[in-house]
Amino acid sequence: MERCINFGMRKANRVLNQIYDGHLAKCGLKGGQYSILRALYLRKQSSNRDLQDILVMDQTTLTRGLKPLIRDGYIQSRPGEDGRVKLLCLSPEGKDLYKEANKLWQVAQKQVAARLGKETIEQLFSVANSVVDLRN
Amino acid sequence: MERCINFGMRKANRVLNQIYDGHLAKCGLKGGQYSILRALYLRKQSSNRDLQDILVMDQTTLTRGLKPLIRDGYIQSRPGEDGRVKLLCLSPEGKDLYKEANKLWQVAQKQVAARLGKETIEQLFSVANSVVDLRN
DNA sequence: TGACTATAGATGCATATGCATGTAAATTTA
DNA sequence: TAAATTTACATGCATATGCATCTATAGTCA
Numbered sequence: 001m002e003r004c005i006n007f008g009m010r011k012a013n014r015v016l017n018q019i020y021d022g023h024l025a026k027c028g029l030k031g032g033q034y035s036i037l038r039a040l041y042l043r044k045q046s047s048n049r050d051l052q053d054i055l056v057m058d059q060t061t062l063t064r065g066l067k068p069l070i071r072d073g074y075i076q077s078r079p080g081e082d083g084r085v086k087l088l089c090l091s092p093e094g095k096d097l098y099k100e101a102n103k104l105w106q107v108a109q110k111q112v113a114a115r116l117g118k119e120t121i122e123q124l125f126s127v128a129n130s131v132v133d134l135r136n
Numbered sequence: 137m138e139r140c141i142n143f144g145m146r147k148a149n150r151v152l153n154q155i156y157d158g159h160l161a162k163c164g165l166k167g168g169q170y171s172i173l174r175a176l177y178l179r180k181q182s183s184n185r186d187l188q189d190i191l192v193m194d195q196t197t198l199t200r201g202l203k204p205l206i207r208d209g210y211i212q213s214r215p216g217e218d219g220r221v222k223l224l225c226l227s228p229e230g231k232d233l234y235k236e237a238n239k240l241w242q243v244a245q246k247q248v249a250a251r252l253g254k255e256t257i258e259q260l261f262s263v264a265n266s267v268v269d270l271r272n
Numbered sequence: 273t274g275a276c277t278a279t280a281g282a283t284g285c286a287t288a289t290g291c292a293t294g295t296a297a298a299t300t301t302a
Numbered sequence: 303t304a305a306a307t308t309t310a311c312a313t314g315c316a317t318a319t320g321c322a323t324c325t326a327t328a329g330t331c332a
Contacts, residue, residue: 012267013149131148220280
């Protein structure tokens, strides 16, 4: 009975999401939103397009993921010189929220890391990177 | 710059979903629906509760995942002796659909397996199982 | 038996995901 | 420069996900 690769990873992904989301809920964020805030925190400014590459995310998924963060004032959006482009950056509130979320993220990350162990984590990233490379 | 375990797996999960969904789309299914059909095909009959454990899925997620499959007549639902329980099984159409979907799944699985290689796949399942065990 | 508790599912709400498609702006080409 | 093409982003639609909560049924215990 051959195991489905997609199903195997999907289950694991759900478990991880629940752990990280559980911690991040204290500041009202989900894991995906945290990733977006982090990417913007580290890059100061990005277009939607840039973030798609960084986050390995579909354009439509990203656009919608940004929506509540813009709505709640954590991300500022303005048109670029190229009229098609939307430039995004964290507002002061967004930076504060990221810093707060980062503390919660660290708790989640440490908890998971402690239980999985170094070797498993290395394998996880190695496997995940290999899978992402399937896109090329 | 520490990498986020959740983010790493999430990206990989999205890539896999797209590959499998791309193939399964030919019969109108998504990967999650295929997993449900498969579980029912192999077990003949299950309650919602049973499937939650098999699929490592939240009750509400599963209930909603079943909805379109029941709606479209692929899964039959009837109450069990225990009035709270909902018993589920594949209809004849559901069995046919599963068999058709299984062929498409095999194409996807082979394609991914060929590109990842045996060792990476073993690691993938090993890591995924370790992550799922975090629930305990 | 009646009250309390536990279990199985369903629903409201909000985000997550991506295909097909639409709109607008920039670039290329004839 | 006008038309065709490409690029960036938005929207309609449908499924995916799970927390909080609700309903109904089953089981437990005083």
